[in-house]
Every structure is written in C-alpha cells, then in structure tokens.
Amino acid sequence: MAAPTSVAISSAPAEATCRPLLWLCPLILFLVIFFAGPLLLNLMESLRLDKGAPTFAEYTHIFGDPYYLRVIAQTLIFGIVVTAICIVLGYPLAIAVARLDGTGKALLIFAVVVPLLINVVVRSFGWMVILSRAGAFNWLMRALGLPTVDVMYTWTGVTIALVHVLLPFMVLAIASTLETLDPRLEEAARVLGASRARVFRHVTLPLSFEGLITGSILCFTLTIGSFVTVMLLGKTSTMIMPLLIYQQLTVSSNWPFAAAMGMTLLVIVTAVLWLQLQLRRPRWRR
Amino acid sequence: MSRLGLGLSLYVGVLTIFLLAPVAVVIASAFTGAEFVTFPPHGVSLKWFAKVLGDPQFVVPLWNSLRLGVLATLLSAVLAIPAAIAMVRYRLPGADLIQAFLLSPLSLPTIILAVGLLFFVARIGIGSSLLALVVGHAVITVPYVLRTVLGVYAGINREIEEAAMVLGANPLRAFWLVTLPLIRPGILAGAIFSFLLSFDEVPVALLLSNTDTTTLPVSILSYLVYNYDPAVAAISTIQIAIVIAVLLVLERVFGVKHLLFTSR
C-alpha cells in the first residue's frame, strides 16, 4: 500500500548479544515461512517441479503466444499511463497540501485520504454507478444537454477508476517531500529574478524529485498489480496480468500457468523496485 | 485558503469532488427507495439497510471481517513489537538487509502473495480456514506495524529506559511500565493501518476463504458479479460508517489524527 521507506536507526554503541535474535526470530521466521515460502512455491509450481524435472514449458508458453505478450504489454502501458496521469493531476494537489496550514490543510489531507479508507470493491462499485450508461455522469451530461458517454468495460473507464484509487498515494508522496523543502530556496530564486514558472522548473521540481519517484514507483507497481477494479469495471475487455492470473487459477484451474504469470509479474515489480533504488541514490549531497 | 491562487483553489475544488464522488454516490444510492440503482436515487428510504442487515449473506461476512481484522492485527503486533525493539536497541549485523526483508511485503502486489499462499495452504493442509486468512493478512499487515513502531521507538530517549533499570526495574517491568507507554502511539497507528488494511483486503481473502470464512469485501464482490442493486450500496455504506467510526473513536481517545498523516 505504501513504498518501503526504511527507518534510520542510530543507536548508541550497544552490545550485540544473542537476546535480540530471540526477539527478531519470530518475525523473521514468520515471514520466511509465510512470505518467502509461498513465493518459492509459486516459483516451483511455475517450473512444474512436482511433476519431475523443472521445465520452462509454462514460460515458453507465455512468451511464445502473441496474446499473452499483448497482455503483458497492455499491463505495462496501463501502468505507465495511470502513473503519468497521477503525476500531472497530483502535483498541483501536492503543492496545495504543502502550502496550506491548519484546518485547510487537515481538510484537504482528509479529502485525499478518505478514498483510501474505503474498500476497493466499494470504490469500484461507486465508479460503476457513476460511469454506467444510466449512471451519475451521464445524468449530469444529459442535464447539461451534452452527449452521453459509455465508458464501462473500456480502458477509459478503468483508467479513471484506477487514477482515483492511486492519486492519494502520489499526492501524499510528493507532498511529504515538498513539506521538507525550505521555502527560503524558492524565495531566493524569486529575489534573483526568476518568474514563478522558472522557479518551479529549476528549483521546486528537481528538489521534489525524490517524492516524485517514490509516488511514481508506488503508482506503477500498484497499478500493474491491481485486479478488483479492473475486474469490475473492465471485465475481459481490459485484460491485464493480475486478471489473467486470477482467471487461470479459478476458471481454467491451470495452476502452473498462473504461477508462471505470477512470477513474470514478480520479476517486473522487482525490476521496477531496483530501478527505484538506483534513482534514489543521492544526486547531490543533502 | 488564501495561500493558494484562484486557479489552484479551483483546481483543488474540482479534484476534491473527483476524489469524493464515488463515496458520495455510493452513500446516496444506499438511501434510495427504488428497486434498482439509479442516479439520482428515487426517494429516501432505509429499506435497503434493513434488508442487508437482516441478510446473513452480508452479516456473517461482516463479523468475519471484523474478527479477522482484530486477529491479524494482534498477530502482527505480537510479532512486530519485539522485533522493532530488538532492531533499535542492538546494532545487528546486516541490519539494513533485515529491515528491507521485513518491510518487503509492502511493495509486492498482493495478488502474487495470494496465489503463493493458495499453493502453500493447499500443501500444508490448513486449506481455506480462518487460520490461513489470519496468517495471510498478518503477512501483509506486519510491515506496517513494524514500521510505525520502529519509527516511534527509534525516536525515544534510550536513557529513559536505562533510568528505569537503574532505579530497580527488571527488564520486563521496565518494558511494561516505561517503554510500552512511550511507544503506544506507534503501536496504535500501526494497529489502525493493520486493521483497515485487513478489513479492506481482497486478493488474499478471495483466494483463501470459503463460504464460512468469507470476508465482507469478498461477499460484496461476488454479489456484484451477478447483481447490481442498492443492497451493495447499503452494505458498502455500513462498511464506510464502521471505518469512519473506528477512526473517530480512536482519534477521540488517543489523538491519533496527526499520526495518520505523518507516518506514511
């Protein structure tokens, strides 16, 4: 749900005894068994290990079939599009959050966070009510004398709904970086003669880069992993990897294939996270 | 609001409507007197609430979700709190790596984890039971509790705990009387995240539950696949109300509001 930001720990010269291991063990063991374990099983299942020697048959099946390749491509493009929209829509909101104080700020943050508290099924249902042919949006269109639209089961509808789901993450990620920005930097730029637009481009934007990266990676990974929203608002006309996996598991009961798809998705997500680590390396001394 | 220009204020207004629209629409639809979901809703009636609250199809999953949320949170807390304390107090070899591993479930799409868990529970035979669900949810929620407790504990003055021990408190009493009250905000924030996450979770619950252990989101989902009526709106509104109620109560009792915004 949120990016893995690690906590900086600086303890005084403490002694490493074996007691801390005792306290850490339950959690480490728990995650090794119930987190790493399932992932490992996933891998094994995808290699069809229970039927004998490991085989890459499932993977060749995926990467040899143009349909599946298209699904993978669609998933990635979808992720990029949603992320891009979130950046464009979210940045001004983040600026607003950073600039406001007191009640205004609290209210805006509240408005941004509330959607996150609502179940994704419920939110998708909400969009169904809004976007369906007889829904709220078209009611508004008719009232204004504008032509109605039909975006159910299209990429447009799914994109709108997913942007709605992920926008809060982007806004909060950027806002938290903007908050730490020293306003005196912007003031200094203005005093030196830069217009507002140039101040933004040359001062604010580069310094909020880290928040932008965090938000983008988050949006992207959550988008390519999302499945309920796409299932409810797109059905099979907007096929992305998670939906395909679910289908293969429940409808076709093709476990090895689903596992292979899952591993592919996992590899993509890991690659993106690794990219995030690279981009996060300090580009100038902070 | 005067700190934003006119353009920005307008923009914020429009986007706020965008953000709150689905929620508002769902709540509005729940009060309709009609038999279908229409917009705008026809008439005002509570009949759908009555129907839904009397329908075991929804009520049982509601209790399941609440119970699951509490159990998963308890398990997460029990696992994460000692771990967080150990990580701050002792400089362990490979601390960064350990921390990265313990926080990694945060970045993974839950569908992958759900699929893996499906294979896992099939193998070890606990099948689709409450235990499987609690464990599955705990895997997802424990990094949150760990992160918030770590954040709070790393910031407190260690000398306070040392003072307690020098004054005669054995490690257990020092933890209970001094450490715990100090990290309580972190535990609470993590617990809230954890509960809400579990309450709203779909992929794991979808794959791992059976008719007895279905959670609320899953039951709404299956209902939606075949039906499209205000019952969904009603039960959704109830779920929203529960979430907001939990948050308000906790805010009133513990003052957690600012934590929610700053501990992301």
Added chain:
Amino acid sequence: MNERPTSTPHLSLRGLRKSYGEHVAVDGVDLDIGAGEFVALLGPSGCGKTTLLRSIAGLVSPGGGDILIEGRSILGVPVHRRDLGMVFQSYALFPHMTVAENVAFGLRMRRLPRREAETRVARALELVRMSGLEGRYPHQLSGGQQQRVALARALVTNPAVLLLDEPLAALDAKLREAMQVELRQLQRRIGITTIFVTHDQHEALAMADRVAVMRGGRVEQFGTPTSVYENPETPFVAEFIGQMNRLSGELIANESGVAKVRLAGRAEPFDARSTSQIPPGGAVIAMMRPEKLELAPARVNGHALPNQIAAKVTETLFSGEKITFYLDTALGPLIATMQNRSTEGKAIPQVGQAIEIGWRAADALIFAASQSDR
C-alpha cells in the same frame, strides 16, 4: 600516583577494560574511592569517562577487570539490583509520569508501602527544593527543575553510590554555577559517595574532592584539585587543566634542588622544578602557567627572579576579573595573565610596551619530551 585515603575504599575499580570492536574505550583503569568522596571523572570527549560511569552502573558490561563496592564485586549483579543512583545527561525523566511518580519509581520497585513512599518522596523533593510541584509533568518544568527532580529520584532510594553523567551540561552558565554549589552542599549533607563525569575542568576543580583526569581510556592522574593543578604528572594533564605556556629545550643538570634547563632561544639556562625522572641531556618540555609569570617583577631580597626575560606586549585582553597579555620574547610567544588590580594604582602594561617578565623555578614544570605526543 594514587593518593590513597586511609580507610578501606568504598568503591574500587580494578583493571577495568572495555572495547567496542577495534576501539578501546576503557584501557585498564584502577581507582579507589572512599566513602562520602566526591570524585570527578574529567577528560575530553572520547576519553572513556562516560563508559566508565556506565560500567559502574551496569549499563555496560566490562570486557575485563572488576568493580567492588565495600570489598564485594558487583560485576555479576544485574543493573536493576545494583542499588545505585544515577542522573543522566538528559535527565531521562519519565514523560508519562508526574514528578511525584517519577521520584517514587525506585521506591515502587522496592515495593515500599505507599504511606512510607509518599513521606520519602516529599522529603527528597524538599531536599532539592522542589516541594509543591509533585503533580507537574516533566514537560512542564524548566531544565533546572527537571535536573533537580532527576536528582531527587536518584537519591530517594538511599543508594550506595551516586553517579552523575554531565548533569549540569544542559544548563546555562549562571544556573550551572549556582547548581555546582548546591549540588556540592547537598552531597556533603547526605554524605553519599559520588562520581561525577564532566568535560569541564573548572567544574571538576570546583566541586570534587579528587579528580581523575582521563585520556584514551586511561586515568592519567588521580588527585585533589590542587595537586592536579599545581603538580600535573603528564603534559596532557598540565595542558588540559587551565592554561599553559609550552616551550622545548633540554635538561642540563639537576643541582641543589633545581633543574637547569636550556630553552630554545636563549643560551643561558633557566631554573625549573627539579625532577628525578629525566636523565641529564634529555629533551624536555617546559611549561609555565600564565598567572605565574610576573610582569615587571619586583626584586626579592635584592635578587631578581632566577628566570627573567625581556618581552614586548603584542596584545592585551580584558576579561573583567583578569587581563591576558600576549607577549613576544626570545623564547617565542608567551601568554601571561594578571588579576585585575586596577584600583591599586599600578600601571598596566600597554600594547607595544617593552617589559621584563619572570617566574620562580617552582613554577616551571618540566616533562620528558617523549611523554608528550605532539
């Protein structure tokens, strides 16, 4: 080196050692402290004084050596059973408890009945002049008040030893001076053995019965403030406490209780405090305290001071109670200070003035050059 008190030491450290990986924090410390003594551990940061204090408290387990209280080793005793009192640099008051609850904590751990605990808490607060503030929370108190509550909390259990880790460091100068006096008076009244860590030499000299000057994990000298000031045993101690003028030269000979030293810059030898440890001909460092250099010295019994030299004043610094003179001499730059006696009508040397300065043999200390690390 140790000036041992006549009675059995109350607290003893024997060959105490502590290392963190490569870094040796405490490198074999021996100390004997008498009952009721106020001992300061003084040294620059990183010298191991805090580690030493924490070892006594039990918060750090030594890698070697022993700690004895009244002859019995406390090394195996866990922190919470050592029955010591400690005031931390940050005071470490429990933020979620009131002043009274803070002070009562130690008594609560010892399961004292409520009535008795309340009485003792009240008495402890009275001792530190914090009566009436029992219901306050730490964040409602000033720094000085917090410090006093921390003290009351440490003392209320009647511990065997009181440990103080730079307790006055966070206070402003005036308050710190007042607290130094108050703390010392309190300690004398109660008579509790006290160990006090500080990096401030003025504080150590002002408060302690004996000072342990530490460097690099070792105690370089352990003695009364006077002896540490007047008779430093190493160049480090000499320079760390107070100010010193420092000159290089060589020892010519020891004759009739006085060391003859040739200093760079003048052929004639100077007189210095005699020492048996340096062989004639050996390279030495000579040190004189600025206040021991007399400006325009008067003649004693018709004789000039044995060490006299011409100097020119390059700068003066008025600090209120004293005046510092920066001098240029054949031996190099020197610093002299003089108490402010402006009302006595004596002329004060001005910048640019040429004067004579002199010092007694006993005021020039010499050390073997090898003892210094510069």
